[in-house]
Amino acid sequence: MAVKLQLEWRLLQTGNAKMQINWNDLKFLLALARAGKVADVARETGVDSTTVTRRIKALEQALQCQLFKRIDNRYLPTEALQQALRNAEQAEREIGLMTQRLTQQDAHLRGRVRITSVHTFINSYLLPRLSDFYERYPDIELEIIADSSQLDLGRHEADLAIRMGRPGQQSIVTRRLTELHYSVYAHTRLADQGRELSGLPWILFEERYSSLPEAQWQQQQVPEAQACLYCNVGLAMLNAVKSGLGVACIPCYMGQPEPELVALVPPFSLRELWVLMHPEKRNLARVRAFLDWLEQQVNADQALFLGQAEDTIDGT
Structure with a gap:
């Protein structure tokens, strides 16, 4: 007993x-x-x-x-x-x-989903499309964290991270969304001057960001470029180009929708768009709902991300 x-x-x-x-x-x-x-x-x-x-x-x-x-x-x-x-x-x-x-x-698809990405993607692409998400999932709350630093998914600082490059973490669930094509964009007023790329004023990343793929491309393709402005945020570069200050190498999904901008060179592949999540988060219905919605949006906008719908100034 x-x-x-x-x-x-x-x-x-x-x-x-x-x-x-x-x-x-x-x-x-x-x-x-x-x-x-x-x-x-x-x-x-x-x-x-x-x-x-x-x-x-x-x-x-x-x-x-x-x-x-x-x-x-x-x-x-x-x-x-x-x-x-x-x-x-x-x-x-x-x-x-x-x-x-x-x-x-x-x-029931309710609760909060914390999403982090860089300012450019959030402001130029994600935020303008969120009304569609809320129409489909009115009970899901989104918390958007615009931050260039990489939040720790392992410590649950965010549920999803959208990154402009292939991640290196082995313990994180990853999914590739699309290639990211870039071009050199200019205001139509500046493009009409017919000058070579090396003869145009350039808007560049400041020196501490010189290792970024777009900065590396400019250094290799237009090493003699003369800077008129240095920025540390891609969104600031876009606004500077829109104001006619100079040209910049920016993603097609940012430059193509702007009616006053024109691509000076054919689009080229430079980065990839990836989504990351902690393994414990991937089975949450609300997280899956956002990820599925994001994939649908990106797939529908392939021409935008690849720059396929635009003509360059040389007609190619």
Whole structure:
């Protein structure tokens, strides 16, 4: 009787960190108690028989008690386990109920999604299209964080990050959205002057951003470019080009929609647009809803991102 009570108490106390009991091991315990055969449990759970026996042994070690007797190739619960099974079954029901409630709450597509990206993408592309998202998902709140620094998805500083380049983190779920094509844009007044690229005033990134792909392209293709203005934000460069101050290498999705701007060279591939998320976030319905919507928008705007709908000043 003392053994029964001891095991029953331990099963009740599985939330205690000192016991170090894996809740997943309880699933194997219940399945084996019901089926009696390791092979049946392996088929039910989708693992091999070795994994099943290993999980049962781990649970016996954690509980410091024998749980099954093996008789004629069947695993029968010991007397102690038979008495304690009701506690394991109660834990199974509670976990199932909790999971169901959380799933149902998430399935309602409500709650907040935190999204981070650079200022240029948020202001030039994302924000003008969000009304469509809210029409589809009125109960989802979006928190937009415009920041060039990379927030830590591992620390849940954001649910999704939209980045202008292939990420290097191995523990982050990534998805490529599209290529990003660039061109050199100028105001029509400046373009009509017919000067070579090297003879036009340039709006460049300040020196600390000289490693950016667009800055590298300018240094290689137009090394003799004369700067009239230095900026640290792409959106400022766009506005400077729109004012007629000079030309700049900017993404087609930013330059193409501006009616007063013209591309001076054929669009060229320079970056890629990626979305990143923490593995724990990808199964949240509200996060999936935003990601699916974003992919639909980007796919519909391929001509915009690739600069395919525009003519350059030389007619190509």
